[in-house]
Amino acid sequence: MTISILYFAKLAELLGRDEEKLELASSLTVAELKALLGERGEQWQKALNDSGTRCAVNQEIAQADTAITAGAEVAFFPPVTGG
Amino acid sequence: MIRVQREDFDVQSEYQALLQADSSERFNTGAATMFVGLVRDFGDSKAFELKHYPGMTEKVLERIETEARKRWQLLSVRIIHRVGPLSPADQIVFVGVSSRHRADAFAACEYLIDLLKNQAPFWKKEGEHWVEAKQSDAQRALRWMDSR
Numbered sequence: 001m002t003i004s005i006l007y008f009a010k011l012a013e014l015l016g017r018d019e020e021k022l023e024l025a026s027s028l029t030v031a032e033l034k035a036l037l038g039e040r041g042e043q044w045q046k047a048l049n050d051s052g053t054r055c056a057v058n059q060e061i062a063q064a065d066t067a068i069t070a071g072a073e074v075a076f077f078p079p080v081t082g083g
Numbered sequence: 084m085i086r087v088q089r090e091d092f093d094v095q096s097e098y099q100a101l102l103q104a105d106s107s108e109r110f111n112t113g114a115a116t117m118f119v120g121l122v123r124d125f126g127d128s129k130a131f132e133l134k135h136y137p138g139m140t141e142k143v144l145e146r147i148e149t150e151a152r153k154r155w156q157l158l159s160v161r162i163i164h165r166v167g168p169l170s171p172a173d174q175i176v177f178v179g180v181s182s183r184h185r186a187d188a189f190a191a192c193e194y195l196i197d198l199l200k201n202q203a204p205f206w207k208k209e210g211e212h213w214v215e216a217k218q219s220d221a222q223r224a225l226r227w228m229d230s231r
Contacts, residue, residue, distance in 0.1 A: 008134065008204065008206060009134060009206035009208070009213050010206075010213040013213075052216070056139055059136075059138050059142050075139065075204075077136065077204060077206070078206070078216070079215075079216030079221075080200070080201065080202065080203060080204050080206060080216065081200075081205065081213070081214045081216050082133065082164060082199060082207070083120050083176050083199050083200035083203075083205070
């Protein structure tokens with residue numbers, strides 16, 4: 001299955017991309033996706049596991065156990081600063 | 084009404100729109116409150132930019148409006164947030180609320196901007212650095228969680 005991942009603001013700069021498609025064998029949780037992406041290196045582990053980093057799945061705030069299924073839009077971003 | 088846009092907005096027009104939303108046979112609006120957020124001048128004339136997560140931003144703002152309507156008796160709600168490059172003194176955000184009575188209008192307007200600042204996916208960039216989230220903003224949003 002394919003999912004898309006979006007990165008915003010400081011996270012996009014730290015990780016050097018703002019969007020990617022990922023091919024996966026099966027559905028997984030947010031925690032599992034973070035572990036998988038964390039294999040890319042220390043920079044990834046640090047950015048994704050920062051206490052401020054938020055994750056959304058299909059544009060809804062997600063928790064560690066939120067399921068990511070085929071076609072999902074996952075987003076990682078730092079604390080918001082609008083207004 | 085929720086809008087995310089690059090263009091500026093006109094407060095007088097938004098005020099008129101708030102009042103016109105009262106389409107009942109009798110005019111029920113007794114109070115209108117409005118909040119406008121502006122870009123402060125930090126004195127170093129750095130480029131200032133607002134980014135957002137299109138789609139999710141609108142969803143979050145709609146959810147915040149729905150929650151406000153559950154808590155208070157509101158007639159009309161208008162939220163506008165600008166994105167893109169901005170300069171000191173530019174308007175960034177507008178929150179307008181109309182209701183029968185001022186207590187509901189005051190409380191809902193403050194609630195909407197507090198939750199927007201804490202939950203809507205917008206990010207400010209000044210020059211080369213991203214603005215850090217403030218603990219005081221998180222506290223302001225949190226205090227609504229245990230005051231229903």
